[in-house]
Amino acid sequence: MDRVKRIKNKLKENLSKGRYLHCVRVAEEAKLLAHVYKEDEENAYMAGLLHDVAKEFSLEENKKWVKKYNLSSDWLNSKNIKIVHAEIGWIVAKEVYGVNEEIAQAIRYHTIGNVNMTLFDKIIFMADKIESGREDVKYLKVLAYQDVDKAMIRFLHENKIRLERKGKVFHEETERLLNRLVSNTRN
Numbered sequence: 001m002d003r004v005k006r007i008k009n010k011l012k013e014n015l016s017k018g019r020y021l022h023c024v025r026v027a028e029e030a031k032l033l034a035h036v037y038k039e040d041e042e043n044a045y046m047a048g049l050l051h052d053v054a055k056e057f058s059l060e061e062n063k064k065w066v067k068k069y070n071l072s073s074d075w076l077n078s079k080n081i082k083i084v085h086a087e088i089g090w091i092v093a094k095e096v097y098g099v100n101e102e103i104a105q106a107i108r109y110h111t112i113g114n115v116n117m118t119l120f121d122k123i124i125f126m127a128d129k130i131e132s133g134r135e136d137v138k139y140l141k142v143l144a145y146q147d148v149d150k151a152m153i154r155f156l157h158e159n160k161i162r163l164e165r166k167g168k169v170f171h172e173e174t175e176r177l178l179n180r181l182v183s184n185t186r187n
C-alpha cells in the first residue's frame with residue numbers, strides 16, 4: 001500500500017467524516033495551486049491532507065502535546081482553541097507521519113499565517129480557504145489562481161472585519177502578515 005493510502009486510512013480512523021473529506025478537498029486544491037505556481041505538487045497534496053491532523057484533538061490530547069514539546073501554555077487558552085491544532089499539527093505531522101520540514105511548516109502556518117511564509121505556505125493556507133466544499137468563496141478562488149498574495153490580502157481583510165464584528169481580536173501575527181502582504185503589493 002502506498003504512503004498516501006496509508007495516511008488516508010489513518011486519517012479516516014482519527015477524524016470525523018466531514019473533517020476527513022475537508023482534508024482530501026484541501027489536498028486536491030493544494031495540488032492544483034502548486035501546479036499553477038510551479039511548487040511541489042506531491043508535497044502540497046500531503047500538506048493539504050494533513051493540515052487538520054490535530055483539529056479534533058481533545059483538550060487532554062492538546063495538553064499532552066503542549067507538555068511533551070514544551071510549547072507555550074497560552075496555546076491552551078480559550079482564545080486559541082480554534083488555532084492550536086496548527087501549532088500541534090505540524091509536530092504530529094513530523095513525528096507520526098514523517099513529513100519533511102516544508103510540509104510541516106505549511107501546516108503550522110495554515111491558520112494564523114506568519115510574516116515569513118513561503119509561496120508553498122501560502123498555497124496551503126489558501127487551499128484551506130477555497131477548497132471545493134466552500135461555495136461562498138468562488139471569487140476568492142478565482143483570485144487565488146491569479147495572485148495568491150492578493151487572495152490572502154482579501155481573505156485576511158475580510159476575516160479581520162468578521163472577527164471585529166464578533167468582538168474578537170485579530171491575531172497579532174496575522175496582523176503583521178496582512179501588513180507585510182499589503183506593503184509588498186504596493187512596492
